[in-house]
Amino acid sequence: MGEANGTRVVKRQVNASNLGAKTKFRAYVLWLFGGIFGAHHFYLGRDDHGFLWWCSLGGYFGAGWLRDLFKIPGYVSDANNEPEYIEWFKNQVRTNNKPPFSTCRFIGGVVISYLWGELVYMAIPEDEVYGINFKPLMILIPAAVALGVWVVGNVGREEGSIWVPLVAAYVCYPTLTYLGDDSTWMSAMVLTAALSFDTWSKRWRLKPKKKRGLVRRLTILGLAALLYSSLWGSYFVFNARFTDSEGEEIKISEAVKHFLTSPIWLDLKASLHETWRHAQHHGFWATWRQLVDLTDPRGEINAYKVLGLSQTASQSEVTAKWRSLSRENHPDKVKGSEDERRVAQEKFMEIQQAYEILSSAKNRRQSRNRKPA
Template sequence: MAKRLLVAYGLWALGGPLGLHHIYLGRDSHALLWMLTLGGFGGGWLWDFWHLPSWVATANGARVARAHGGTVPALSPLRLVGQVTVGVYFGLMAALGLPWVPALLAQPLAVGLGVQLVSSVGDQTSRAPNTLAAAFLTSLLFQGRVLAVLPTSLAATIAAQRHRGYKPPGMPRPRLAARLYHLGLACLAFAAPLACRGLYGAAGVLGTLMALPRAVTELLLTPIRAGWHLAELLGVTGGSSVCEGGTSFQASGWSERQLRAYEVLGLPVGSPAEDVHRSYRDLVKVWHPDHNRHRAEEAERRFIELHEAHEELAGPRR
């Protein structure tokens, strides 16, 4: 089916940064490059405006004169700059989206694929093994550091330029569904790691935001709590309320030994002497060492504590 220039311009205007006009004209490598870089970072999309007529003519079967009439394309400074730029871009995206993958694997692979993608735009191509080999060797020299993306991209670009050539003529074109399927897989492979990384970062931000109200509340209450503790230390509050086992009482007027004694006997503070004697007799029978030979150490300790508590509380309140 003949391609129409008006349709190509319409797709360029509506979805140019996503490469819709390139898909329409059968330029899948160019379309994928535009999808992953949003139209060559915007500038490439505008540049396409002047080239659409020739691309439509080529898609309709017009022959394009090859420079110098040979088998090796002429060196294109624009393509060379694009290879270096996209290689660096792919390398940085790999470092951002694949932090769990070793840098010596992810970085050169991403850089090499980016350079190779630019090399295959239009009717040109290059030898992918040579491009990837140059990327891996250069990355190995720089030990996979993030700053190595530039020299790695330069080395891969030089290798791609040295082995550039034309695509074989008369290659069969797959159906549109198959082409879209392959483009979708490529976009998914590029975007999925970045999406996972973004979701992980968003989850961390969400957790921080959820904890923010509590942190603000604690911060606002800090002066109040500090003032209350200071008042307690100065004796302004007249004693503090102490809770133990769900029972509240005024700590002023009772010594720590007496409070501990009531706790050992299992009695509320201020219990009468009769309750003290009764609780003491009952607990002594339970914890007498002669009745607890299987746990002699614990029984002896508890027996001594009961005896000391009884002596502390047996007399009148001090």
């Protein structure tokens, strides 16, 4: 009797542990529909991996996302601490004193650290803001580079200290900025930091990462996302430019400011305001039907415009105008070049189509009026 009770207790414990187990099915579904933003990694508790995917659009702009198609079974086994995976990992540790060189992980560290270092560089305002010169913040670029190398290096069952790439990046920073252009010194600093981490810092993660509560996970991820987004925001507000039709560079922030005073925006703003007022007085669905009509789904508004008539014109006026325009724009009257005849043919066809649209509308209305009440 006691053995039976003990067996039931063990079964309940096993079932309870299985409730929290991660499944390949869910991981693949999240990979398919949100993998480019790291959804499957967040599900498996790999928050650092998920954040890297989120800020690089699928792990180095989609490459890592495709690679995960084959790596997800291993990630799930790792998340569940399955005995087969743990035994495989122990064998790796016994065989190699330190994690072997991984081309994918190394390239990932280089790409992420370059992205983060370049982002900090771009986010620093080039001009003074309210009389403050932010150029001294350039000193943070090596820290961003080292952080990128370190985060990639600490994904999964590998880890390492941030101090090695941090020191390497800051040692290179003064010399490289003096000798090379922007892209050259950034690339050299990134490679130096990545190589130093791979050579002297990385090691096996013998103890699993400590599990964090949901609130703490969301707080950390939220702060990281906020910092990353604010850097992009600073870049677009202070430094981002585009080239106009005359080949001149214009700051996006200035273009947005001028757009808000442009005729096209003022007209759109007035239309939106009028739509809102109409919705307040006549209700949402009446306004929605009016908006649908204004999109001219049957082409009747444009047809009247092509024929040069108002929307209140009678069918006899439509027919008379159609005959007149057809005679005036008939392609046989054009004796010019091939392009002129082609333009005349297109205009003639447009007139015929407009007349057909309005005639069909008339027939529909007549059929609807003849229906018994």
